[in-house]
Amino acid sequence: MAQDRKIKIIVAKPGLDGHDRGAKLLARIFAEAGMEVVYTGLRQTPEMIVETAIQEDADVVGLSSLSGVHMYFFPRVVQLLKEKGLDDVLVVGGGIIPSEDVPELKKAGVAEIFGPGTPTAKIVEFIKNNVRKRD
Amino acid sequence: MFDDKALERIRAGKENWEKNTLTKTLSKAPERKAVFTSISGTPVQRLYTPLDVQNLDYERDLGYPGQFPFTRGVQPTMYRGRYWTMRQYAGFGNARESNARYRYLLEQGQTGLSVAFDLPTQAGYDSDHPLSMGEVGKVGVAIDSLDDMKILFDGIPLDKVTTSMTINAPATVLLAMYLAIAEEQGVPFDKVGGTVQNDILKEIICRGQYIFPPKPSMRLTVDLIEYCFKHVPRWNTISISGYHIREAGSTAAQEMAFTIADGIAYVQACVDRGLAVDSFAPRLSFFFNAFTNVLEEVAKFRAGRRVWARIMKERFGAKNPRSMMMRYHVQTGGVTLTAQQPLNNIVRVALQAYAAALGGCQSLHTNSYDEALCLPTQEAVTVALRTQQIVAEESGATDTIDPLAGSYFVEAMTDKIEADIEEYIKKIDAMGGTLAAIEQGYIQKEIQDSAYRFQKEIESGDRVYVGINKYTMEEPEPTNLLKVDMKLGEIEAAKLKKLRAERDQATWKAALDRLREVSRSEENVMPAVIDAVKARATIGEICDVWREIFGEYRPKEFV
Numbered sequence: 001m002a003q004d005r006k007i008k009i010i011v012a013k014p015g016l017d018g019h020d021r022g023a024k025l026l027a028r029i030f031a032e033a034g035m036e037v038v039y040t041g042l043r044q045t046p047e048m049i050v051e052t053a054i055q056e057d058a059d060v061v062g063l064s065s066l067s068g069v070h071m072y073f074f075p076r077v078v079q080l081l082k083e084k085g086l087d088d089v090l091v092v093g094g095g096i097i098p099s100e101d102v103p104e105l106k107k108a109g110v111a112e113i114f115g116p117g118t119p120t121a122k123i124v125e126f127i128k129n130n131v132r133k134r135d
Numbered sequence: 136m137f138d139d140k141a142l143e144r145i146r147a148g149k150e151n152w153e154k155n156t157l158t159k160t161l162s163k164a165p166e167r168k169a170v171f172t173s174i175s176g177t178p179v180q181r182l183y184t185p186l187d188v189q190n191l192d193y194e195r196d197l198g199y200p201g202q203f204p205f206t207r208g209v210q211p212t213m214y215r216g217r218y219w220t221m222r223q224y225a226g227f228g229n230a231r232e233s234n235a236r237y238r239y240l241l242e243q244g245q246t247g248l249s250v251a252f253d254l255p256t257q258a259g260y261d262s263d264h265p266l267s268m269g270e271v272g273k274v275g276v277a278i279d280s281l282d283d284m285k286i287l288f289d290g291i292p293l294d295k296v297t298t299s300m301t302i303n304a305p306a307t308v309l310l311a312m313y314l315a316i317a318e319e320q321g322v323p324f325d326k327v328g329g330t331v332q333n334d335i336l337k338e339i340i341c342r343g344q345y346i347f348p349p350k351p352s353m354r355l356t357v358d359l360i361e362y363c364f365k366h367v368p369r370w371n372t373i374s375i376s377g378y379h380i381r382e383a384g385s386t387a388a389q390e391m392a393f394t395i396a397d398g399i400a401y402v403q404a405c406v407d408r409g410l411a412v413d414s415f416a417p418r419l420s421f422f423f424n425a426f427t428n429v430l431e432e433v434a435k436f437r438a439g440r441r442v443w444a445r446i447m448k449e450r451f452g453a454k455n456p457r458s459m460m461m462r463y464h465v466q467t468g469g470v471t472l473t474a475q476q477p478l479n480n481i482v483r484v485a486l487q488a489y490a491a492a493l494g495g496c497q498s499l500h501t502n503s504y505d506e507a508l509c510l511p512t513q514e515a516v517t518v519a520l521r522t523q524q525i526v527a528e529e530s531g532a533t534d535t536i537d538p539l540a541g542s543y544f545v546e547a548m549t550d551k552i553e554a555d556i557e558e559y560i561k562k563i564d565a566m567g568g569t570l571a572a573i574e575q576g577y578i579q580k581e582i583q584d585s586a587y588r589f590q591k592e593i594e595s596g597d598r599v600y601v602g603i604n605k606y607t608m609e610e611p612e613p614t615n616l617l618k619v620d621m622k623l624g625e626i627e628a629a630k631l632k633k634l635r636a637e638r639d640q641a642t643w644k645a646a647l648d649r650l651r652e653v654s655r656s657e658e659n660v661m662p663a664v665i666d667a668v669k670a671r672a673t674i675g676e677i678c679d680v681w682r683e684i685f686g687e688y689r690p691k692e693f694v
Contacts, residue, residue, distance in 0.1 A: 015254070015269065015270055016254035016255065016257070016258050016260075016266060016267075016270050016344075017254060017274075017343070018338070018341075018342045018343020018344050019342070019343070019382075019383075020343060020383075021341075021382070021383045021384050021470070021586055024583055024586075024694050025384075025583070025586055025587060025590055027694045028583075028587060028694065029590075037694075039692055039694045041690070041692045042343045043258075043266070043343075045265075045266070067254055067270065067273050067274045068273040068274065068509070068510070068619065069269040069270055069273060071269075071621070072268065072269030072621070073269060096474075096507065096508065096509070098508055098509055098613070098616050099612050099613070100612065100616070115474055116473065116474045116507050117473055117474060117475055117600075117602075117603045119594055120590065120594065121594065
């Protein structure tokens with residue numbers, strides 16, 4: 001990645017869940033780590049999130065869910081990104097996600113899931129190491 | 136509490152102790168840390184003495200239980216009379232499944248119900264709405280119509296059990312359903328007891344389950360309060376909630392301060408409606424969090440009662456002591472639970488429940504140890520209920536009133552939190568009141584800054600979090616997690632289709648037309664909402680009427 005272009009990340013809350021402490025905290029951590037951050041706000045549909053990713057030319061989409069809807073929403077976002085030809089956008093997720101769901105989410109194309117208690121530095125590092133290279 | 140001579144002797148004694156005893160020890164063995172702070176970041180001194188509480192005036196600041204300023208509790212005998220209400224928040228899947236869980240909890244000795252609704256219900260959408268996809272029955276029970284509500288309370292006598300409903304933006308609709316069921320059971324409205332959360336301001340600040348803009352939202356809140364004080368006198372019309380403010384990252388003092396600021400806004404709105412303060416204020420109640428730092432929590436509760444009593448008396452001119460009482464429900468801190476080594480959460484919850492008991496709560500929900508992983512399983516719910524039963528019946532905390540009063544530390548901390556609350560209230564008043572402070576993002580920003588500070592403390596290791604940054608270990612994958620059937624949405628949608636086809640169309644249409652008319656006027660909406668739910672209008676249809684008239688709230692995001 002060229003020095004002058006920052007990693008651009010969309011932080012999104014899919015569904016009706018209003019618990020956004022983690023999403024807002026990470027938005028701040030990502031900005032401090034030198035990324036350009038767009039926080040979507042609450043009640044996003046997969047379509048809205050993907051639309052934002054297109055408009056913002058995002059490198060990463062970070063999804064946060066604490067209400068148990070991840071199995072519905074996360075794969076849908078990946079699928080819609082693919083349909084729009086954005087298959088090199090890195091999708092990561094976090095929240096209250098049982099570990100037994102993780103393999104299926106990864107199979108669906110979510111690059112990594114970060115559960116409760118994950119050090120934020122680990123999330124930043126993962127994104128920096130796995131984001132697409134471009135100039 | 137102490138005369139000047141005694142204080143002088145204590146001061147001299149302390150200096151002597153520091154010089155001759157402490158210095159020697161410190162030179163041989165330094166303390167664990169340079170600075171000690173509470174979980175909220177408040178500095179904690181090495182030692183508290185009468186010097187730290189020398190301005191404490193027993194009669195002015197503490198008084199007696201059941202008397203102004205209620206620092207020592209709102210009832211004259213507290214738990215020597217009876218324990219707090221044990222009210223476990225529960226609900227998942229559909230009405231039938233949740234009804235079974237409620238009956239189980241009542242059989243196990245729970246004394247009140249607490250209903251968790253799913254997110255579509257909380258956001259005023261029917262189960263077949265596109266935005267409900269994937270959400271139906273997930274974090275609470277799905278309620279679309281009066282028929283669901285009837286199943287939910289099947290076999291539960293509404294004159295014997297009180298029910299707390301965690302519902303905010305559409306609180307009027309769920310209360311209307313509850314009242315309609317009471318009517319069917321033959322229970323008169325003046326025998327119906329319970330609570331609706333009905334706190335829209337904290338939804339806007341931090342929990343996100345809003346529907347309408349602040350002004351019409353406040354109108355619905357006040358309509359409910361006004362209706363109940365006239366017709367449902369035992370109903371707690373609002374539960375002004377700091378719980379979610381704390382979950383979102385606030386400190387203990389911020390939790391209390393912002394909740395009281397919201398309370399001031401509600402009382403003012405009711406007064407502006409023309410209601411006499413003593414007519415509605417006795418039915419206001421509060422809802423707080425309890426974290427693991429026991430003594431700080433106790434101080435928070437005591438400070439909150441004192442500040443609220445003074446505000447009601449001095450700012451609003453309340454005359455009835457009941458208007459000045461801060462009565463509250465406590466839930467232990469959901470956000471304090473860890474997915475790592477989940478059984479440790481049982482210990483955290485026990486300490487938090489102990490804090491709630493020492494602090495003088497009126498009702499309590501203890502969280503289940505598996506909640507950082509999934510919805511609670513029946514085993515975890517049982518342990519959680521047993522935890523508060525052990526605190527109540529074995530710990531001895533309930534045998535005397537406000538047992539920590541007079542502790543130099545607890546009194547100094549109570550004073551400190553009181554001062555912090557007053558500072559915030561002053562700032563918010565200067566900004567033009569609570570709504571203005573929320574619109575400017577001030578309250579949200581303060582909470583986010585505290586969340587950020589806490590996260591940094593954890594990550595730097597400054598603050599120990601067992602299982603997260605100390606004493607970590609490899610763990611097997613958790614098993615036996617509770618899962619909600621993804622098919623539930625389809626089942627509920629089919630039920631709705633049937634309901635819409637079978638209800639009396641003319642009655643239904645007339646009820647919604649009437650609701651539309653009343654909502655456009657300044658008349659109280661409650662009677663029209665009750666008629667609408669009886670005519671089998673769904674929660675989505677009723678909220679759609681209001682979306683059309685009031686519009687939908689789209690907040691500015693402050694990150």
